[in-house]
Amino acid sequence: MSVDGQTQRPEDETPRILRRLKRWRRRLYLRRWLVAVVGLITLIYAVFFGLNPLIGLTGVAAVAFAAGALPREGILKPRPARDRDRDRVVDPLDAIGRLIDGLPEPAMVLSRQGVVLRFNTQAAQAYTALNSGLPVSSAVRHPQLLDAIDSAASHHRHQVVSINEVVPVERWLSATVSWIGPPAAGPNDPAIFVFLRDLTEQERIGQMRADFVANASHELKTPLASVLGFIETLRGPAREDEKAREEFLGVMAREAERMKRVINDLLSLSRVEMKAHLRPTDPVEINEVLDYVRGSLERLAAERGISIDLQPLDGPAYVPGEREGLIQVFENLVNNAIKYGREGGFVRIVAGREGGKEPMLSVAVIDNGPGISEEHLPRLTERFYRVNVADSRDRGGTGLGLSIVKHVLNRHRGQLRIASKPGEGSRFTVLLPEHEQASAETQDAGSLPERV
Structure with a gap:
């Protein structure tokens, strides 16, 4: 208009x-x-x-x-x-469930009473007892986290708490607890959001840096001082002494090789510790690992007149693990048996099975060396612990081999048993959980009749 x-x-x-x-x-x-x-x-x-x-x-x-x-x-x-x-x-919980499923870390949604309403796959893996409709306290045992959840329900607060787990392996977590519901949220309404981040790797890296500096300075100081002393001598009184120069250069080369072994073992130990909370699950055939270790150390054993006798299991047997880590375990044990054993003696590697609540494969490394006194046995897996410091250094030992063995076995949820008596030799037994499914599938495949 x-x-x-x-x-x-x-x-x-x-x-x-x-x-x-x-x-x-x-x-x-x-x-x-x-x-x-x-x-x-x-x-x-x-x-x-x-x-x-x-x-x-x-x-x-x-x-x-x-x-x-x-x-x-x-x-x-x-x-x-x-x-x-x-x-x-x-129910809006369906949409929330789909959203938290996309998060890369454990997450859960609770009611104001602390009852679990939704959780993602990562949370289910971290807390196997977690179930919808049950209180979160039935699956989570961290007092700091439970207190933060209670505080969120009472005061509608946003909190970040740090958690340190000790068993089955030590790990560090950061938990964010937030109130997301209305002030008058009902008993079945989503009210509290819990998000967890695994800080284990960052914490281990920090701890390893501190340990590396302390251990490296302790173990490297003596050979480094020796090398520096010989350098000063070669610059001064022995400058024109050809015989002394050759002798001193040989000593310096041995000390430098010793420092190299210490650094390599420290780095190896650091890598193992960094992955201690990540349990390997790939099936590894234990007989093949033992045969590889025997082949790699036969030449070293022959130099000392020592024979290596391998007694494998009948048929393939598997453990959940990491092949390189298990090779490192048995190489360290057999290498120690050769290094500290009696010249002209023997090393036996005996594989078997042990019954019990969980099927276990056992591998014993046996030697007829001088043996170890009982008071030393509990401390053998400590870093840099040696029964005889001078003898260990003369034989090229760093004091880290058994510590590496212990940490690799902890990651594999395995055990190390040590038995030894002076004059009777030593027996180091490794126990590892058997990968029953892989072992059974291999045996079933082997029992099938050949096709004509």
């Missing part, structure tokens, strides 16, 4: 805009849980994984706009009334 040549706005245009705005607000309110969870997850990624805050805010704003813009009914045509009613009562 026009009056005096001017266009007049329809009277109902402004109310129509207000009605649309109200509908948008109602739709956004119905989907508030989705927007809240997306915002919380964006905050976690921004704090812990370095997400650009501007990108995060843009994403949350886009989700909020879409949540208000999409109609409550079907987009192409209206849905039946029963479908609309069903959509109105859909």
